[in-house]
Amino acid sequence: MSEYHLSRIFYNDRREMKKLDALLAQEGIERDANLHYTIGLYDDDYHLAATGSCFANTLRCMAVDSSHQGEGLLNQIVSHLIQYEFEQNITSLFLYTKYDKALFFRDLGFYEIARADGKVVFMENRRNxxxxxxxxxxxxxxxxxxxxxxxxxxxxxxxxxxxxxxxxxxxxxxxxxxxxxxxxxxxxxxxxxxxxxxxxxxxxxxxxxxxxxxxxxxxxxxxxxxxxxxxxxxxxxxxxxxxxxxxxxxxxxxxxxxxxxxxxxxxxxxxxxxxxxxxxxxxxxxxxxxxxxxxxxxxxxxxxxxxxxxxxxxxxxxxxxxxxxxxxxxxxxxxxxxxxxxxxxxxxxxxxxxxxx
Missing domain, CATH: 3.40.50.620 (HUPs)
Structure with missing residues (x-):
């Protein structure tokens, strides 16, 4: 199993943004137009293995390279984004996910608010x-x-x-x-x-x-x-x-x-x-x-x-x-x-x- 290091991805860094877009596209995701903070997990060869972003009080654009799945990388991404938001004094967090990922986020402390059409679940990190x-x-x-x-x-x-x-x-x-x-x-x-x-x-x-x-x-x-x-x-x-x-x-x-x-x-x-x-x-x-x-x-x-x-x-x-x-x-x-x-x-x-x- 590789060792990974976490690094922020800046939107004016064309090389890293190209890696980001390639990873998202590989996982069937298009980069959202509304992002203000993005991080990546890189392996020993500096390949982008996982990524996630924030916009305001929402977590979004989270993806793990299929060759690195099953190593707990998404958990690391989400934990880091939550910590980052808390450091910005943003404690009420929301995310949208596909139906088949809702259980994973529930295990990370997110609660379902609503779901629609077999496609999207809307969740938050506060039970009440x-x-x-x-x-x-x-x-x-x-x-x-x-x-x-x-x-x-x-x-x-x-x-x-x-x-x-x-x-x-x-x-x-x-x-x-x-x-x-x-x-x-x-x-x-x-x-x-x-x-x-x-x-x-x-x-x-x-x-x-x-x-x-x-x-x-x-x-x-x-x-x-x-x-x-x-x-x-x-x-x-x-x-x-x-x-x-x-x-x-x-x-x-x-x-x-x-x-x-x-x-x-x-x-x-x-x-x-x-x-x-x-x-x-x-x-x-x-x-x-x-x-x-x-x-x-x-x-x-x-x-x-x-x-x-x-x-x-x-x-x-x-x-x-x-x-x-x-x-x-x-x-x-x-x-x-x-x-x-x-x-x-x-x-x-x-x-x-x-x-x-």
Whole structure:
């Protein structure tokens, strides 16, 4: 059996990245676009025998050369990544794995949250992590209810949004849903991978909808999954990636809905985004199994144009921030015209990708 040594792989090291990509490809994995730390285990001849990576609080892109399997190398990789994350003060860890690897990660102290379609299992390193999140949602609801005016004998609903940034289209969705519900739970995606930071997005959603008196606001934490944290590296077809992601998200939301008594989820109609269109299709088909109806609301328009966050970002990107007037609530407009937003505006203008597909 070889002796192995552990070494960090830097993304500007072309030689080592070539080895990394070759190992991943050999094991049927494509390197994920979202990585911030990668390590390798090398044998005596400096061949890359195993690798693993982190992105935010997720472990990903873990692989062992088939000629070195059965030597406990993946255990070493995972143990090192966990230690690295802990040293960064990241103690709540998540991973996605194929069905046939779930038992291995369970033996390393990870617990299943949800699974989808015979392809992917979503796991975390805290036994009571998700149940604690659900309990916190109930507490948040109880606190916010004291200042609300729930509307009559109507169902309890929910909306999940990224709001990057909050537009009149988002507001239309919230107002339509709120009018049909006694209470509306609003989940804002809290993973910070958007051009507009989470704290700003969350604030603008609350400020822009403050006239609606039956809304309860929540962060999604790491449970309602974003595109950035969901790994596509072991699912080759884009359509399969999107569908598996949506099915996991729907399974998790089913448990959230049971905790909060939610019986209807509202989503915006999506004529142009492939990702959101497939999401809507999956939710409409799968949510009823959890006792939740899916209502698709037609998108709000400004003249012939559908209002979208992508359009708002494109206009800011072009340098014409003033032109978003009519597409966003006054609170969102005021933010982008303020000095506070200078760094965010510059980030949008420098971005190569401002449209969501």
């Amino acid at each position: 992590g998700f149940s604690s999140y659900l309990e916190n949602l109930k507490k948040e609801t109880a606190v916010q209810l004291e200042a609300l005016s729930p509307a009559g004998n109507l169902p309890v609903g929910a909306v999940v949004m990224n709001a990057n940034p909050f537009t009149l289209g988002h507001l239309h969705l919230l107002a339509t849903a709120a009018a049909a519900c006694s209470l509306l739970h609003v989940f804002v995606v809290s993973e910070d991978a958007s051009l507009v930071p989470f704290d700003v997005r969350f604030r603008l959603v609350k400020e822009g909808s403050s006239h609606l008196k039956n809304l309860v606001f929540h962060q999604t934490g790491s449970y309602l999954i974003s595109n950035a944290t969901f790994p596509s590296y072991f699912l080759k077809e884009k359509d399969v990636v999107i569908r598996t992601h949506a099915k996991l998200d729907t399974a998790i939301f089913g448990r959230i809905s049971q905790t909060l008594g939610i019986t209807v989820r509202y989503v915006g109609e999506e004529p142009s985004s492939q990702v959101t269109g497939i999401y809507n299709e999956i939710m409409e088909a799968d949510l009823p199994a959890s006792g939740v109806a899916c209502r698709i609301i037609p998108r709000k328009t400004a003249g012939p144009e559908i209002i979208s966050a992508s359009t708002v970002r494109e206009r800011i990107h072009s340098g014409d921030t003033e032109s978003i007037r009519g597409l966003v609530p006054e609170t969102t407009l005021n933010y982008f015209l303020s000095d506070e937003a200078a760094d965010v505006v510059e980030k949008i203008r420098q971005s190569d990708e401002v449209r969501h597909y």
